[in-house]
Amino acid sequence: MSKDTSVARHNIKLTGFLAITLPKISLAVGIVFLVLGLFVSRNNLHHFSYSYLTSFIFYLVCSLGALFFVIIQHLTRAGWSVLLRRVAEVLMSNLWVLAIMFIPVLFALPHLYHWTLAEAAQDHILKGKSGYLNIPFFVIRSVIFFAAWLLISRLFFKKSVDQDLSGDHSITLSLQKAATWAVAVFAITQTFAYVDWVMSLTPHWYSTVFGVYFFAVSAVASLSMLSLILMILRRFGFLKDLVNVEHFHDLGKFLYGFNIFWTYIAFSQYFLIWYSNIPEETAFFHQHFAGSWNTTAILLTIGHFVIPFITFMSRHARRNLKFHCGMVIWMLVMTYLDIFWVIMPNVLPSGFHLGFSDIASFLGLGGIFVWAFFTKLKSVNLIPVQDPRLHESINFHNT
Amino acid sequence: MQPFGYLAEFNTPRELIHAASVMRDAGYTKFDAHSPFPIHGMDDAMGLKPSILGWIVLCGGSIGLTTGIVLQWWVSTTAYPLVISGKPLFSYQAFVPVTFELMVLFSAFAAVFGMFAINGLPRWYHSLFNNESFAKATSHGFFISVEAKDPLFNTEITRSVLENAGGHNVSLVEE
Numbered sequence: 044m045s046k047d048t049s050v051a052r053h054n055i056k057l058t059g060f061l062a063i064t065l066p067k068i069s070l071a072v073g074i075v076f077l078v079l080g081l082f083v084s085r086n087n088l089h090h091f092s093y094s095y096l097t098s099f100i101f102y103l104v105c106s107l108g109a110l111f112f113v114i115i116q117h118l119t120r121a122g123w124s125v126l127l128r129r130v131a132e133v134l135m136s137n138l139w140v141l142a143i144m145f146i147p148v149l150f151a152l153p154h155l156y157h158w159t160l161a162e163a164a165q166d167h168i169l170k171g172k173s174g175y176l177n178i179p180f181f182v183i184r185s186v187i188f189f190a191a192w193l194l195i196s197r198l199f200f201k202k203s204v205d206q207d208l209s210g211d212h213s214i215t216l217s218l219q220k221a222a223t224w225a226v227a228v229f230a231i232t233q234t235f236a237y238v239d240w241v242m243s244l245t246p247h248w249y250s251t252v253f254g255v256y257f258f259a260v261s262a263v264a265s266l267s268m269l270s271l272i273l274m275i276l277r278r279f280g281f282l283k284d285l286v287n288v289e290h291f292h293d294l295g296k297f298l299y300g301f302n303i304f305w306t307y308i309a310f311s312q313y314f315l316i317w318y319s320n321i322p323e324e325t326a327f328f329h330q331h332f333a334g335s336w337n338t339t340a341i342l343l344t345i346g347h348f349v350i351p352f353i354t355f356m357s358r359h360a361r362r363n364l365k366f367h368c369g370m371v372i373w374m375l376v377m378t379y380l381d382i383f384w385v386i387m388p389n390v391l392p393s394g395f396h397l398g399f400s401d402i403a404s405f406l407g408l409g410g411i412f413v414w415a416f417f418t419k420l421k422s423v424n425l426i427p428v429q430d431p432r433l434h435e436s437i438n439f440h441n442t
Numbered sequence: 443m444q445p446f447g448y449l450a451e452f453n454t455p456r457e458l459i460h461a462a463s464v465m466r467d468a469g470y471t472k473f474d475a476h477s478p479f480p481i482h483g484m485d486d487a488m489g490l491k492p493s494i495l496g497w498i499v500l501c502g503g504s505i506g507l508t509t510g511i512v513l514q515w516w517v518s519t520t521a522y523p524l525v526i527s528g529k530p531l532f533s534y535q536a537f538v539p540v541t542f543e544l545m546v547l548f549s550a551f552a553a554v555f556g557m558f559a560i561n562g563l564p565r566w567y568h569s570l571f572n573n574e575s576f577a578k579a580t581s582h583g584f585f586i587s588v589e590a591k592d593p594l595f596n597t598e599i600t601r602s603v604l605e606n607a608g609g610h611n612v613s614l615v616e617e
Contacts, residue, residue, distance in 0.1 A: 310538065317535050320527065440483065 055425045062421040066414045073410020080403025091400045092151035093390040098404040102412045108265025109134035117222035122435035133420045135196045140415040142189040158246040188236045195225045210429035248327040252312045259305035264378040266298040267371035295361030306348040334394030347377040446569035446617045447589040450609030455481045458584040461607035462487040472592035476585040502552025510541030
């Protein structure tokens with residue numbers, strides 16, 4: 044129990060502005076912007092549904108990536124990350140909010156997915172795909188995805204919080220066992236979810252690497268988000284002596300690696316399609332390189348890959364917390380731009396345009412996301428105080 | 443005859459780390475720690491500066507990258523221009539895999555040979571092998587060696603520093 048007393052003197056309960064005022068403000072901002080966005084776009088719900096989907100996917104990748112992070116820490120029996128795990132657990136617990144946010148998407152199906160329209164029956168290719176791409180099956184699949192994610196995230200969250208009270212070490216072992224099937228379920232459900240919700244926006248087109256592509260997006264987004272949240276917590280005086288530069292250094296390495304993975308997957312997808320030059324595959328890039336979308340793609344190459352690759356390579360850059368903070372914010376912006384580039388050309392064929400409906404959806408969903416996050420974080424300890432590997436994480440040093 | 447330096451034996455990795463930090467704090471620079479396995483925290487304890495190997499690898503990688511692009515550009519547009527599946531002669535997309543591989547290859551060469559160069563390898567002879575107990579460093583021995591070239595080296599003082607740091611069997615090694 045000596046461990047317990049050593050962390051007891053730290054601030055491990057969220058209080059003050061982050062616990063009380065911020066959730067209220069963000070909930071208000073969220074509701075106001077959603078209503079305002081809906082009101083301003085009332086004559087163009089078609090466009091608004093795409094903006095909404097873009098922001099929804101942005102927050103979804105953050106939470107799903109956090110789910111992956113938690114599973115993988117248990118699976119690998121990681122010691123360094125124990126201090127960071129609770130924040131990631133709360134981030135993944137936001138999946139219930141995303142499940143509710145998904146309901147409006149179901150109502151906007153005819154706006155978003157043209158395979159749901161009556162004309163699809165005349166389309167030779169879509170007729171062939173109708174066994175998979177039909178509304179009832181789509182809804183059933185969506186329910187299955189969220190059910191699986193909520194089940195896994197609740198299991199990992201609840202057991203981890205239970206351990207805070209009981210200190211039962213067998214919980215760690217049981218979660219390690221659960222992580223094995225959880226990671227398989229996660230891999231399959233998230234692949235199909237991105238195929239359904241994003242790839243089927245262009246239903247004639249297909250890419251076998253699409254699920255992996257969005258997995259890379261989610262890993263980058265969630266690690267950036269995790270780093271940013273920890274920076275904010277430290278800024279407000281929480282975990283200041285516990286989470287230190289060593290942990291940020293490792294998060295930075297993780298982020299750097301997954302960012303190169305993103306580049307690798309994104310380029311592979313483009314490269315193979317470019318090489319084989321088959322019309323039904325190139326259609327996607329024809330659409331996504333039109334007008335200023337081409338500039339957007341170049342900007343993504345430079346901003347999402349080249350700049351972080353060069354500037355974030357050095358350990359000094361990762362250990363410089365100010366630079367690190369700037370980099371993770373930059374990566375989140377780039378992630379949004381990436382999702383924007385994948386989704387929005389369907390409604391803006393001529394080129395990039397960031398409208399009020401995009402900003403309103405981003406702030407609207409973001410406000411609710413932040414509210415749910417801090418409300419949950421306030422109710423639990425900021426670190427898993429009774430985890431058997433907590434000590435390892437506190438004394439963690441990069442060599 | 444000029445000796446190579448002192449060799450002191452320690453019982454555990456913990457003692458070795460402690461002794462290394464004592465040597466560092468005493469101001470010695472030309473000393474080394476020997477152990478059968480890597481010990482976390484030894485760099486700090488010995489006061490080692492970060493290796494320059496990373497910069498060598500960066501140079502190697504950059505040369506590989508440039509070579510890859512220039513080679514393919516020259517071959518496809520000048521030396522042997524061929525139109526392949528109607529694509530432009532300079533198709534940078536097609537050049538990426540080879541460029542990437544050459545970058546990796548040159549980086550790996552730079553890392554391996556740079557490491558050899560910095561370590562001073564290959565080397566056929568080292569004075570420490572004159573001490574028979576030093577063979578234990580590959581199985582269960584922990585040693586610190588101090589070279590006579592160190593400006594602070596002194597047969598009397600250095601011996602007492604090593605002994606005070608917990609070293610036993612402190613012996614002079616011949617050149």
